[in-house]
């Protein structure tokens with residue numbers, strides 16, 4: 017036997033010994049290799065690896081040894097791993113929580129001087145793909161232009177518009193959003209712009225546009241059903257289960273709404289998004305429903321427990337799949353529960369110590385079944401006293417609802433899947449919009465969206481009433497007047513419809529309103545005007561066959577009339 021061979025044999029014996037000694041005795045302290053590495057690799061290194069959100073890597077013994085005392089401290093206080101939802105109040109997938117025994121193990125290890133143990137017995141560090149976490153995306157889109165944050169001042173919201181360039185319908189299984197500039201970016205929401213109209217806000221194509229309250233005209237047939245979010249609390253993108261991937265049409269555009277906070281120096285933000293597709297069509301249609309109480313937010317300076325809430329009665333049987341609570345720095349505690357028709361009260365989530373730095377979407381391990389008639393309640397508690405360590409104002413001052421990070425919010429979003437095979441999003445949506453209007457009857461967007469849903473549900477009389485309220489609230493909104501025109505036409509008030517389309521076009525030139533106007537003019541016998549407007553609609557939508565087809569029909573009709581007159 018050579019020297020090398022004997023050394024190797026000895027090594028093998030040691031390894032065998034090491035793996036046999038899986039349970040440690042009272043007098044042998046925990047070691048990194050045997051006890052600590054498995055905890056760090058399963059609970060910490062998704063964020064504590066190079067390039068991730070954590071301020072340092074915890075992949076190697078050296079990384080951990082240097083910070084052993086700090087690690088013991090932050091795990092004992094349950095500051096790490098960060099997780100907002102209280103254990104036992106809702107059963108969430110991917111719960112980040114250490115067992116008491118694991119916390120004690122880390123403490124004992126740090127107290128013993130952070131021994132390494134036998135490195136050969138340590139588990140392999142997890143392999144993180146540098147870059148995209150779900151593998152190479154099917155489509156990678158880079159924001160057409162970067163945005164540079166100011167060095168100081170209030171928060172900025174910027175919207176980046178992405179054109180997919182897709183040629184056929186795809187189904188969106190997952191999105192990996194990389195906003196860039198981690199210090200400056202708080203969070204980001206991706207919206208599917210079904211009307212492809214948000215880019216009209218851009219000063220030049222691709223430039224993006226400012227604003228937080230993104231008023232995207234939604235399609236009543238295909239409202240938001242997925243959380244396409246980037247949140248610090250969700251280090252990994254969510255993958256939709258089979259049948260849940262949402263439809264993405266070639267004409268859809270994507271808008272990434274990014275919330276940024278100046279860092280002291282200008283930061284360049286140019287987000288990249290990775291889209292993952294499936295060819296399996298969508299067969300399950302959840303809806304994002306928001307409970308909120310922003311109008312009730314007038315939090316006096318010094319108030320220690322200012323509470324607002326919202327309660328919504330479910331109009332149909334549904335499964336609750338996920339929730340997303342949202343407030344800013346004064347938020348301290350959040351609670352949500354459901355009272356079932358039989359009187360049972362069930363916790364949905366409880367956040368005992370809110371911290372906006374860890375906001376995220378919480379997916380239930382199993383869907384929570386809520387029967388029709390269930391009342392879903394949420395309560396937000398705020399601390400506007402100097403005792404709140406996150407209070408942005410010193411001394412405290414009155415804070416109201418609003419978009420700035422120094423304003424407050426009281427949101428609770430739910431992903432609800434109506435029971436049954438049928439797509440029932442519009443029924444649910446209509447109930448949600450009615451609920452919002454009970455709180456704020458003149459609200460523009462609730463009336464506008466309700467009108468669109470009512471029209472899509474073949475209830476044009478109700479739609480006219482809702483849309484007239486919307487137009488009264490915001491007379492200069494061209495899209496609301498166009499939609500009101502459609503509702504009026506559907507009730508047979510063709511002359512009134514024409515007046516609304518014309519008013520809409522005076523405010524804003526739009527191929528859709530031209531097309532609608534042309535249709536109404538045909539009905540009114542004004543064929544020359546209709547021909548002109550179909551032509552203009554064709555110029556606006558050269559790829560859409562419909563204006564061309566209607567134009568040809570109208571030209572033929574005009575010829576026929578002329579011949580009859582001869």
Ligand code: HEC
Pocket residue numbers: 055056059060061062063064069070071083086087090091096097098112114248249250251
């Ligand atoms: C979801 C991502 C995430 C996970 C999981 C996570 N961390 Fe962190 N950790 C962070 C971030 C981000 C910070 C910086 C926080 C800050 O500055 O407020 C941080 C900070 C720390 C700090 C420094 C605290 C200080 O006061 O300076 C320690 C130590 C730490 N983490 C240890 C751990 C350990 C141990 C685990 C697992 C048990 C863990 N983290 C899991 C994201 C995470």
